[in-house]
Amino acid sequence: MIRRILVWDVPTRVFHWLQVLSFGASYLVAFSERLRNYHVALGYILLGLLVFRLLWGFVGTRYARFSSFLFNPKEVAAYLLTMLKGKPKHYLGHNPAGSVSVWLLLSLGMFVCVTGVLALQDDASDLVVAMHGVSTNVMLGVISLHLVGVLISSMLHRENLVGSMFTGFKSAESEEGIRRTYEWLGVLMVVAVVVFWFAYVKKPLE
Numbered sequence: 001m002i003r004r005i006l007v008w009d010v011p012t013r014v015f016h017w018l019q020v021l022s023f024g025a026s027y028l029v030a031f032s033e034r035l036r037n038y039h040v041a042l043g044y045i046l047l048g049l050l051v052f053r054l055l056w057g058f059v060g061t062r063y064a065r066f067s068s069f070l071f072n073p074k075e076v077a078a079y080l081l082t083m084l085k086g087k088p089k090h091y092l093g094h095n096p097a098g099s100v101s102v103w104l105l106l107s108l109g110m111f112v113c114v115t116g117v118l119a120l121q122d123d124a125s126d127l128v129v130a131m132h133g134v135s136t137n138v139m140l141g142v143i144s145l146h147l148v149g150v151l152i153s154s155m156l157h158r159e160n161l162v163g164s165m166f167t168g169f170k171s172a173e174s175e176e177g178i179r180r181t182y183e184w185l186g187v188l189m190v191v192a193v194v195v196f197w198f199a200y201v202k203k204p205l206e
């Protein structure tokens, strides 16, 4: 029997969408020196979100844990093969192919933010600044692959993965859903981001 099963807890969903907003907004103002304050504040928000996600990967709910989407190359290849045949195995959490983009996006996000902090220092080298820019572009490439992957997976499995990232629910036969959603933590994350924003950004640099 197909049931609606809770897969993504609230902090994972809040993390995802705040990450999209902070990355997108940070990119939009990245090329203006006058708006650098905003760029840096949005970057720090992304860095904070990523640090949270790193911890949540160890102590979070079942499908948010890193151990639930730690696949070896053989498993990824086997999944891709079944995908090519049009009959991929269904995973309730991240599937092996999707997990590759998830690992890449989390690591690249970290790299972009760390090089950004280094680029902010007075004695920052041209190399660090260049690495910051290049890694941003690499990440934009992986984000495009991520979106294509989400679209293909949604079509092959006939499920709305994007909707699931909002509601937390997926439809499946298994009953192995999560029981706790940690709404309070999601609310705390949003409050922390808003407080940080107003505390950090006074006005754009003149």
Ligand code: HEM
Pocket: 022, 023, 024, 026, 027, 030, 031, 032, 039, 040, 042, 043, 044, 046, 047, 112, 113, 114, 115, 116, 117, 118, 119, 120, 129, 132, 133, 136
């Ligand atoms: C804590 C996080 C971040 C900090 C502290 C930071 C800081 C900086 C600084 C200081 C610069 C100017 C470098 C220079 O020209 O001297 C810069 C440029 C840039 N940043 Fe960030 N950044 C952060 C996160 C991000 C993120 C998340 C993105 C992607 C959305 C990003 C994309 C860029 C890009 C594309 C430029 C180059 C702009 C240009 O070529 O003029 N940064 N960042």
Ligand code: HEM
Pocket: 012, 015, 016, 019, 020, 021, 023, 024, 053, 064, 093, 094, 095, 098, 102, 105, 106, 143, 146, 147, 150, 161, 162, 163, 164, 165
């Ligand atoms: C800045 C752009 C984006 C970044 C950096 C990003 C990154 C990520 C990451 C790291 C995850 C893993 C979530 C976790 O376990 O914590 C994820 C999952 C997901 N993302 Fe994104 N994402 C971006 C944009 C988007 C957009 C625009 C959409 C929808 C249109 C989307 C749809 C999804 C979906 C559906 C999942 C869950 C996939 C699954 O069911 O396995 N993402 N994304």
